[in-house]
Amino acid sequence: MSADAAPTELPQHPETFSKKDFTSDQEVRWCPGCGDYAILATLQKLLADLGRNPSETVFVSGIGCSSRFPYYMDTYGIHSIHGRAPAIATGLASARPDLDVWVITGDGDALSIGGNHLIHALRRNVDITILLFNNEIYGLTKGQYSPTSPMGSIHKSTPMGSIDRPLSPVSLALGAEATFVARTVDTDRKHLTEVLTAAHAHRGASLVEIYQNCVVFNDDFYHEIMDRDTKVINQIPLVIGEPITFGPDGEKAVVADDDGSLRIVPTAEAGDRIVVHDPSRTEPTTAFALSRLSHNPTGPTPLGIFRQVERPVYDDLINAQVEEAVASRGRGSLEELLSAGSTWDVA
Amino acid sequence: MQADHPDHDPSTVPDHDGGTPSPSTRPTSNVRLHGAVIRFAGDSGDGMQLTGGRFTSESAVVGNDLSTLPDFPAEIRAPAGTLAGVSSFQVHFSDQDIHTPGDEPDVLVAMNPAALAKHLGAVASGGTLIINADAFTRRNLGKAGYDTNPLEDDSLHDFRVHEVPITDLTLRALADDVSEGLLNKKEAERAKNMFALGLVSWMFSRPIEPTVEWLETKFANAPAIANANVRVLHAGHAYGETTEAFVYTYEVPAAPLRAGRYRQITGNQALAYGLVAASVQSGLDIFYGSYPITPASDILHELSRLKHFGVRTFQAEDEIAAIGSALGASFGGHLAVTGTSGPGVALKGEALGLALATELPLVLINVQRGGPSTGLPTKTEQSDLLQAMFGRNGEAPLPVLAAQSPSDAFYAAFEAARIALVHRTPVILLSDGFLATSSEPWLLPDPSTLPDIDVAFTTEPNTPEGFVPLLRDPETLARPWALPGTPGLAHRIGGLEKDARTGNISYDADNHQAMTELRHDKVKAVAASLPPLEVDDPDATDDGPGADLLVIGWGSTYGPIRGGVDQARERGHRVARVHLRHLNPFPRDLGEILHRYDHVLLPENNTGQLRMLLRAEYLVDVVGHNRVTGQPLRAAEVAGAIDDLLGPRDPVADQRTDPQEVPA
């Protein structure tokens, strides 16, 4: 829109907004106990705490249980079609860089039918925050295996076990050179809040994989990393600037092999080879190696921010070209455009 | 030469040994014609598109009316010398108002045997052939499928043949450049298209100065190349002047075009400009999401150079992202457009349904090409009309309109944007491969006469209880358009069925019935804003129609239909004509018009898609004339179809032969 035609200059709202202002009047229809509730509540509170304005916030989703999310936020929103939310959000963010654009998606939506849009939104570094709810199952269609289900998973469409190798959303995002990639879990409110705060603050595309429990079709798939007894040995917390160790008393450590891959060894044997976590490394190589430590949350699994780097943002670039063209050529005149090139007059 | 004008006798083109011109024309060395059709044909690497384009520009300078038809292979470089690698450019120029690139070329320039083999069948009997004799080697003849050399056997005896050693003369003209090392032999040889252009320009009394200037500008950074091309252009011109092979030259005076400023324009260019005009008149910047596809990519190229109009072009990762991104931009308040061809429309279907369900303005341009599947990427067809009408899941009606000529694409694009923005709906605009690349002179409109497009964003709650996203305008049934960022109007839209009042998700049975009907009514409401159809029926009186037959058409058949109707009238037929811009909804007076006439003929570049719709809608026995050869219809075949319905009116018509097909 042209500068004088519509509200690119948004009015500043002195008032602050509460969690309630981010909560729509629609009845939430997820199954009781679904992990989506915790994420919804956390985000509604977080946006209020961050002083965001619901009128300047947009949620774009695809299709799946998680994609009902926009209906429950009292912000602008589009519940779109399967897999296409990153593409729609790309157009919206490019046209309206003044808006705070979020994408809500799931493992089927983002990685199966919408895989193409996801990687391209990430490599372009569009200023959007993508929350990928990974429950390793198709919930809305009632329980088929998904592109993140482990091999051998027995579900409705795989009575003899799935034979597809799963994708790691974090590895995929790093392969697409996403500038912000993180992993967190639905019910760890503190960790979820921290990661979402960082993702939201990041300029450019952020991808946050959120392990989300589907109580109906894949209950407690993340038992190993969330159960009181096992989580201490299976959560690998990624703390910026700290050597990566985990387990009771930090007895395990992550070290680098000569071939660039990472390995878990007893800390006592690690010596000075323990990898210090630094998500700001220019190349995504180490972050990628870190993402290969786990394929599913069934053993030691890194949680936190894998990568966080600065790179030019697509929305800035596309609009800068327009501004540059206007600055160097003047705002276009229809008369000049039509009569440009060779014309001739008939008397 | 002027097929559209029977007062001209084709025998005015003298043969190469100076045969006597017909007594009806002045036997001087310069013969005045109403018009002519020239086809330049050669290998893809021979520069025929450029040659034809330059000849067109020279003819524009003379003031002729013009229509062009480029035809090139889908492969970027098909094997040299083969039939598959032939590229051609046809130009029709006239001292009268013309509408088609011409049915049959009067002059064929054939740069190699394959070009001759492929295009000879299209040339009018008695037509002139200018042949690069140097290319007729045993090897090239073999590649073109000739067992014997057509220049040596009797097979061209029906034509006036000029064998010219074009390659040799080009190399001679540049011998010094090559010996001085300014050019290598290959570069020198590449200038041979300029020889052909110089010769044909001389033959038709076209000025070559504009081409000299153009070459000097284009090759400003390579003066050796510019110089070589200019020299060869002059050599071709001089060859005509000095050899005795050509006894006559021809002149086609200026056409009585309406006064004003003109430019040459292709359909793709005009589409892009029409969108920009709609952007200016609505105050909304364009967001163009597109994925490269033939023959639509030039719209993307054109718009990407117009960023100073606030245009954002987005080359998406695929067709779905192209429309998805545009839809996102539409939600954000931009004039959203996505351009593609048929295969891309197939991919965009689901997102188009979302645009319809969310009632967001969006223009989808389909530059149609031959199908199904990948089909004929560089050839024209009108076979996506039913896809535009019905190619989505569920009952998903949306407005459909079509451009009818290259310059008309400007107005069609403007109209598509108007409907989309005012009626809050996706709109499909149909163009095709013929319109996309062919060109004609365009009388430039005065931009100050273009209407404003009132978008009327909603900025305040529209009920005391707050913002209701589906509270409709009673006339247009359009919903309010409130942009993200507007305080207090936050709302959610989506693809699930919505409650007709509140916009909340609803699976209610009666509501779905009501919403389905509403979506149909909303498209029908567009008809209220359409002007009455213009029926061209010269014999009509206040008492009723004058014609026995109505010829109806849509899209790029406009030119051939006008030409064919003119021919039929000259033969004494009483024929009326109407052309549809709007295909959904149909204009409100269409049914009454169709019922007025005893016969209705509908020529289409498909097997009868609009015919099916008209028959279903109006129970009228519409008769089709249908051809799908990847080429536009010809005026003569439309006239022939009129004869078939009304019976021949004069002896000329009896001699009509079936249209010749261009050999594949």
Ligand code: SF4
């Ligand atoms: S099916 Fe699973 S993911 Fe879907 S709402 Fe129920 S619990 Fe949540």
